[in-house]
Amino acid sequence: MSWENSLPLLIFLSSFAPGLVIFVLDEEQHTLRTVLNLFGAVAKLAMVGAMIVGLLEDKVYETRLPLLPGVDLVLRADPLSMLFITLSASLWMVTTLYAIGYLEHAPNRSRFFGFFSLCVSSTMGIALAGNPLTFLIFYEMLTICTYPLVVHRGTPQAMLGGRVYLIYTLTGGAVLLLAVVGLFVLAGPVEFTDGGALDAVAAGNADALRWLFLLFIGGLGVKAALVPLHGWLPRAMVAPAPVSALLHAVAVVKAGAFGIVRVIYDLYGVNLAHDLGVLDPLLIVACITVIVGSLFALNQDDLKKRLAYSTVSQVSYIIIGVATFGLLGSIGGLLHLVYQGIMKITLFFCAGNFAETLGIHKVSEMDGVGRRMPLTMAAFTIGAFGMIGAPPTVGFISKWFLGVGSLAAESGWVLAVLLTSSALNAAYFLPILHRGWFKPQQGEWPEEHSYGRLETHWMLLFPPAITGVLVILLGVFANMPTGLLQWVEILILREYRL
Amino acid sequence: MFFDAAFWLPLAIMAPLTTALLLFLLPRRSGLLTVIGAAATIATVFLATLLVIQNGAARHTLGGWGAPLGIDLTADGLTVLMLALTAIVGAAITLYAHGYFTHPVHDATARTRYANFWPLWFFLWAALNALFLSGDVFNLYVTLELVSFAAVALTALAGKPAVLAAAMRYLLVGLLGSLFYLMGVVFLYGGFGVLDIAALGAVVTATPALAAAAALITVGLAMKTALFPLHFWLPPAHANATAPVSALLSALVIKGSFYILLRVWLGVLYPLGETIAPYLLMALGAAALLWGSLQAIRQTRLKLLVAYSTVAQIGYLFLLMPLLLAERNNLVALAGVVCFMLAHATAKASAFLSAGAIQLATGDDRLASLRGLMQIMPAPVAAFAMAGVSLVALPPSGGFVAKWFMLDATLASGYWVVALVIVAGGLMAAVYIMRVLAPLFRQVETVEARRVEHVPLSMNLSAFGLAVLAILLSFTGVYVLEILAIGAPWVTEAGL
Numbered sequence: 005m006s007w008e009n010s011l012p013l014l015i016f017l018s019s020f021a022p023g024l025v026i027f028v029l030d031e032e033q034h035t036l037r038t039v040l041n042l043f044g045a046v047a048k049l050a051m052v053g054a055m056i057v058g059l060l061e062d063k064v065y066e067t068r069l070p071l072l073p074g075v076d077l078v079l080r081a082d083p084l085s086m087l088f089i090t091l092s093a094s095l096w097m098v099t100t101l102y103a104i105g106y107l108e109h110a111p112n113r114s115r116f117f118g119f120f121s122l123c124v125s126s127t128m129g130i131a132l133a134g135n136p137l138t139f140l141i142f143y144e145m146l147t148i149c150t151y152p153l154v155v156h157r158g159t160p161q162a163m164l165g166g167r168v169y170l171i172y173t174l175t176g177g178a179v180l181l182l183a184v185v186g187l188f189v190l191a192g193p194v195e196f197t198d199g200g201a202l203d204a205v206a207a208g209n210a211d212a213l214r215w216l217f218l219l220f221i222g223g224l225g226v227k228a229a230l231v232p233l234h235g236w237l238p239r240a241m242v243a244p245a246p247v248s249a250l251l252h253a254v255a256v257v258k259a260g261a262f263g264i265v266r267v268i269y270d271l272y273g274v275n276l277a278h279d280l281g282v283l284d285p286l287l288i289v290a291c292i293t294v295i296v297g298s299l300f301a302l303n304q305d306d307l308k309k310r311l312a313y314s315t316v317s318q319v320s321y322i323i324i325g326v327a328t329f330g331l332l333g334s335i336g337g338l339l340h341l342v343y344q345g346i347m348k349i350t351l352f353f354c355a356g357n358f359a360e361t362l363g364i365h366k367v368s369e370m371d372g373v374g375r376r377m378p379l380t381m382a383a384f385t386i387g388a389f390g391m392i393g394a395p396p397t398v399g400f401i402s403k404w405f406l407g408v409g410s411l412a413a414e415s416g417w418v419l420a421v422l423l424t425s426s427a428l429n430a431a432y433f434l435p436i437l438h439r440g441w442f443k444p445q446q447g448e449w450p451e452e453h454s455y456g457r458l459e460t461h462w463m464l465l466f467p468p469a470i471t472g473v474l475v476i477l478l479g480v481f482a483n484m485p486t487g488l489l490q491w492v493e494i495l496i497l498r499e500y501r502l
Numbered sequence: 503m504f505f506d507a508a509f510w511l512p513l514a515i516m517a518p519l520t521t522a523l524l525l526f527l528l529p530r531r532s533g534l535l536t537v538i539g540a541a542a543t544i545a546t547v548f549l550a551t552l553l554v555i556q557n558g559a560a561r562h563t564l565g566g567w568g569a570p571l572g573i574d575l576t577a578d579g580l581t582v583l584m585l586a587l588t589a590i591v592g593a594a595i596t597l598y599a600h601g602y603f604t605h606p607v608h609d610a611t612a613r614t615r616y617a618n619f620w621p622l623w624f625f626l627w628a629a630l631n632a633l634f635l636s637g638d639v640f641n642l643y644v645t646l647e648l649v650s651f652a653a654v655a656l657t658a659l660a661g662k663p664a665v666l667a668a669a670m671r672y673l674l675v676g677l678l679g680s681l682f683y684l685m686g687v688v689f690l691y692g693g694f695g696v697l698d699i700a701a702l703g704a705v706v707t708a709t710p711a712l713a714a715a716a717a718l719i720t721v722g723l724a725m726k727t728a729l730f731p732l733h734f735w736l737p738p739a740h741a742n743a744t745a746p747v748s749a750l751l752s753a754l755v756i757k758g759s760f761y762i763l764l765r766v767w768l769g770v771l772y773p774l775g776e777t778i779a780p781y782l783l784m785a786l787g788a789a790a791l792l793w794g795s796l797q798a799i800r801q802t803r804l805k806l807l808v809a810y811s812t813v814a815q816i817g818y819l820f821l822l823m824p825l826l827l828a829e830r831n832n833l834v835a836l837a838g839v840v841c842f843m844l845a846h847a848t849a850k851a852s853a854f855l856s857a858g859a860i861q862l863a864t865g866d867d868r869l870a871s872l873r874g875l876m877q878i879m880p881a882p883v884a885a886f887a888m889a890g891v892s893l894v895a896l897p898p899s900g901g902f903v904a905k906w907f908m909l910d911a912t913l914a915s916g917y918w919v920v921a922l923v924i925v926a927g928g929l930m931a932a933v934y935i936m937r938v939l940a941p942l943f944r945q946v947e948t949v950e951a952r953r954v955e956h957v958p959l960s961m962n963l964s965a966f967g968l969a970v971l972a973i974l975l976s977f978t979g980v981y982v983l984e985i986l987a988i989g990a991p992w993v994t995e996a997g998l
């Protein structure tokens with residue numbers, strides 16, 4: 005196996021192997037665990053960087069192992085997988101730092117970081133999967149590895165959240181399995197291909213393909229939290245903050261959304277999906293999800309729950325983008341895949357900081373928190389403005405493309421949905437900002453910890469600061485050469501076979 | 503001679519049989535004898551396996567007397583897969599039993615009784631190998647009886663009153679099942695005048711004699727395989743036996759009788775493939791899967807839960823019967839069934855072994871008392887969890903490969919209801935596995951206060967090793983398919 009062809013496997017192993025080692029480490033081997041974590045994260049990031057450079061030089065990175073008759077385990081780098089993998093590798097790095105600070109004195113750290121690493125490995129596998137079976141394998145592996153993280157605290161609420169999570173995701177996985185096997189029976193061993201892989205079997209099988217599409221979306225929609233399959237997400241909020249951050253930004257929810265992108269662009273092909281007429285129903289579901297998620301978010305007093313419903317809404321922006329037939333909308337959707345991750349992880353880091361430092365879990369307890377923790381509150385503000393879609397944050401860029409795209413596709417009502425959603429986003433984020441910055445503090449903080457000169461532990465403060473700055477920087481320099489926007493444009497042109 | 507698989511076939515029976523006899527005669531040397539005996543058995547089995555894979559199916563005529571008079575040993579792809587499975591799972595259980603039966607929690611009388619495990623287990627190993635190697639329906643009967651007797655004696659080893667009752671019931675069911683099978687063989691011999699499977703396969707036609715034989719053989723073997731609704735004897739026997747024996751019974755003994763059923767249907771009874779019989783077996787399989795899973799979900803004791811899981815999973819073996827028989831070269835369906843046997847044997851053995859380790863250490867196997875054990879006994883818990891992944895058939899695991907083949911075969915032939923049953927079975931398995939795993943994550947305040955017995959490394963190692971194997975089986979689908987095609991009389995040309 006040449007160097008290029010083992011690189012995708014190595015990227016997977018760079019968190020999988022440390023994860024396995026971490027399991028057998030003693031609780032007190034703090035340094036070794038941290039070194040392993042960070043070494044894995046840095047090595048992965050370096051390899052992803054090398055891969056991006058290589059892809060620009062038209063190199064091929066593909067690991068292929070025989071798995072089942074006719075179907076291999078394929079890990080392959082393509083522009084779309086790079087989008088997802090760069091996002092998760094970078095955010096994993098930041099989240100690892102955050103998690104080390106967050107769980108400093110909590111029990112069962114070896115177990116936590118072990119599953120944390122396996123979780124990220126699964127995400128890498130999902131990103132690099134070159135065919136539906138490989139995707140399914142890592143998708144299910146992600147389900148399994150996330151459960152111990154969700155129930156990490158071991159409290160009755162955590163167990164309940166974990167149970168609901170498993171019921172939803174395992175059922176979704178079973179539906180996805182049926183879709184994958186059904187497709188295998190219908191079309192043989194197809195692999196993800198730019199522009200779609202099913203043209204050869206499309207003739208005469210339109211109805212079968214529509215049913216399979218329904219199964220695919222039904223299976224993937226659970227993790228992508230499409231309404232009405234979103235019920236697990238707010239309950240999974242019992243997980244520790246770094247887990248919520250990862251779940252919402254790069255791992256579980258994003259895996260579902262990424263899977264839908266894969267199915268539409270690289271399995272069916274956007275043109276075929278459009279011809280089959282399956283995009284419009286999906287667009288409607290996504291629009292409903294955007295609105296319903298925001299409406300639910302309005303009434304949540306629990307900060308993390310509010311953020312969770314916000315995720316339900318925001319992830320469906322991605323789906324709106326890919327379900328809108330047209331270049332601009334598609335670009336907006338893929339941009340949001342990345343941008344939503346950075347914004348949401350910032351918000352969750354901040355929520356975690358409020359909870360860890362001051363014991364604040366509810367929006368109603370946040371009065372005057374901006375004075376006590378100005379940096380965290382600033383990062384939260386940036387994230388919130390990003391979610392609303394205000395310039396110059398990244399949220400504006402993706403919403404701009406989505407809006408223009410919906411006009412270009414002559415579905416102006418989608419624009420109305422987007423504007424309504426922005427208004428709703430403002431309605432549930434601005435009161436938080438108002439409380440934090442402008443209201444005076446009411447009495448003592450529920451449970452205050454002191455961390456010396458800084459407002460909180462530096463390992464908790466740096467991650468949201470970094471991602472918060474990124475939300476602005478990536479927005480201001482969106483169109484820089486070889487930047488994300490150009491990458492996505494090239495990618496979309498290939499998907500539309502233009 | 504040494505490079506001929508046929509040379510090694512009788513040795514694969516003789517090695518464990520000799521060991522069993524020596525263990526009877528020299529019980530004091532059991533430590534050394536078991537190691538040598540297991541090593542010799544494994545070596546012969548693997549030589550035979552490799553040579554069959556390399557050179558094709560093999561046949562050994564004992565004493566030079568060929569069929570129809572003498573005894574023939576035959577080995578094709580299916581045979582060597584079962585032999586190898588028995589060797590691997592058997593080796594792990596042997597290792598485990600060394601730690602388990604000599605553990606200080608057992609009192610002196612119990613340990614004296616447990617000493618009988620060794621000769622009985624090697625006798626069972628010999629009988630299983632003989633069963634897999636038998637090429638005619640009468641020899642299959644003999645080996646079936648031998649397996650049953652060894653299994654019943656092993657069950658009774660636990661010595662508790664509950665287990666003696668269960669073992670007695672097991673014995674009666676076993677005898678009745680064998681009797682049915684034997685009557686079926688009589689019909690075959692009366693109708694067609696031969697007993698060799700290959701010879702029978704060449705002359706059978708759909709006559710009333712064949713139908714009678716099919717009914718008797720199927721009922722007898724379904725009883726022994728504990729197919730719903732004939733499963734009533736299994737849960738008490740499997741749950742009350744000692745842990746290594748539970749693992750042997752669930753992983754290997756059940757597979758022995760199913761193996762005969764598969765062989766006889768594919769090789770002899772296939773003219774009845776278009777009748778209602780295979781559909782009936784499929785329906786019972788579906789019922790077993792759903793009923794067994796429901797019962798497993800309702801259990802409050804760990805080993806009973808695992809035992810009912812076996813009742814459920816036996817259902818998978820029968821679900822594809824119509825597919826196997828309608829097109830006799832449906833290699834994908836056959837691969838599904840065989841991969842399932844491999845995956846189930848490794849995962850279920852691991853589940854019973856880790857459950858046994860937990861029970862030994864805590865003196866308790868109620869699900870409620872599993873709380874917080876994850877911190878105290880991580881190795882058995884991790885083993886059980888990985889075995890659980892395979893039992894639920896989530897990827898990556900051997901169970902998933904089996905499920906993939908089964909779904910592929912059923913959907914390709916339009917049996918989408920069966921596909922739904924398969925998927926539902928997986929989800930129900932997830933529920934009962936999580937009933938075990940979820941309490942383990944519960945935070946308990948009194949971790950330090952909880953005293954557990956030390957579990958020897960050998961027990962943890964074997965339970966964990968089998969669980970890892972159950973996961974690694976996910977990469978074997980291609981090879982299983984290739985090996986199955988070796989010498990398979992029902993494969994006209996590689997059925998893909």
